[in-house]
Amino acid sequence: MVSTGRHFLQIPGPTNTPDRVLRAMAAPTIDHRGPQFAELAREVLEGLQPVFGTTQPIVIYPASGTGAWEAALVNTLSPGDKVLCFETGHFATLWQEMAGRLGLEVDFVPGDWRHGVDPQQVSDRLTADPDHAIKAVLVVHNETSTGVTSRIPEVREAIDRTGHPALFMVDTISSLASIEYRHDDWGVDVTVAGSQKGLMLPPGLSFNAISAKALEASRSARLRRSFWDWQPIIEANQRGFFPYTPATHLLYGLREALQMLSEEGLPTVFARHQRHAEATRLAVRGWGLEVLCADEREHSGSLTGVIVPDGHDADQVRAVVLDRWNMSLGTGLGKLAGRIFRIGHLGDFNDLMLAGTLAGVQMGLIAAGVPIKPAGVNAALERLQKP
Incomplete structure (x- = not known):
């Protein structure tokens, strides 16, 4: 037919990728070590901050959201560390499986895929951990497989009530720039995101927004990392560059998408x-x-x-x-x-x-x-x- x-x-x-973004990407390749690129990089790094709701660093990877999952874990944790995860759907399940493959111990709280994370369960699990073996709490904000959005501010409040020092990591791959999100105000330590949903780009970029607490944890974390390492990227970003060849044309598109979000x-x-x-x-x-x-x-x-x-x-x-x-x-x-x-x-x-x-x-x-x-x-x- x-x-x-x-x-x-x-x-x-x-x-769907808007025509404006497609046209922005249809541009000549530029020198990713030159001043024109440095201006582009600074624009998008600054433009991303209000979308994440943060004044803290945001790292961009030429990768899918799966890469940003891994980056969040390997930059902050050490072999054998325990992480608390919740079965809210298919992608929450995949993230905890990745954690296990990386050598982390996973406490995976079962769920029915029709509800988000129960803040009371968060509080109960952390209260039952007086020795602070749990080093991170992993939550998918908007579970793409189900259409269920976990109540992140309530989860943060549950963590705070216990006084537990665990890092708080949130996947916003299908919520960023679509559903209200506040990295700083909600006390999130690592926010994971991707380019291909609310940011209206093709697949190929992923992101970590990083709190000061997470950045400090990265200095002593012992999981192996090289490509995903935050430090050399953040250092290069301060000069408007990346320690690897960036996805230049996706960054052109990202600049236009951020402009569209700002206009609306x-x-x-x-x-x-x-x-x-x-x-x-x-x-x-x-x-x-x-x-x-x-x-x-x-x-x-x-x-x-x-x-x-x-x-x-x-x-x-x-x-x-x-x-x-x-x-x-x-x-x-x-x-x-x-x-x-x-x-x-x-x-x-x-x-x-x-x-x-x-x-x-x-x-x-x-x-x-x-x-x-x-x-x-x-x-x-x-x-x-x-x-």
């Missing part, structure tokens, strides 16, 4: 994402289906996980939507495979794009034989007609 019109990429990342204003960006998320949930409930996130306080502004009824295959729905309406939806990952599909509504996105997305989902559900009520799209449109 010949497809006409645009492809709807409605997975929760990589997201971060509070407006966050409100737009929340509004689209609300409209999507109204559509899901209008169809008579269930949103995966089970706690009203933890709904994601970036994506919505949709449970298909027993006896139906979510991947079949996705296949029908792709074949007939040229739209990609997110698959269920890990133990949610075949049970859910995910609707991404983050990045460079507007009301009409969401309306088209939800229309495609509704048609796909009907075509795949899933019993739904045809009220979903109208419920979303009623929300979108309001500011």
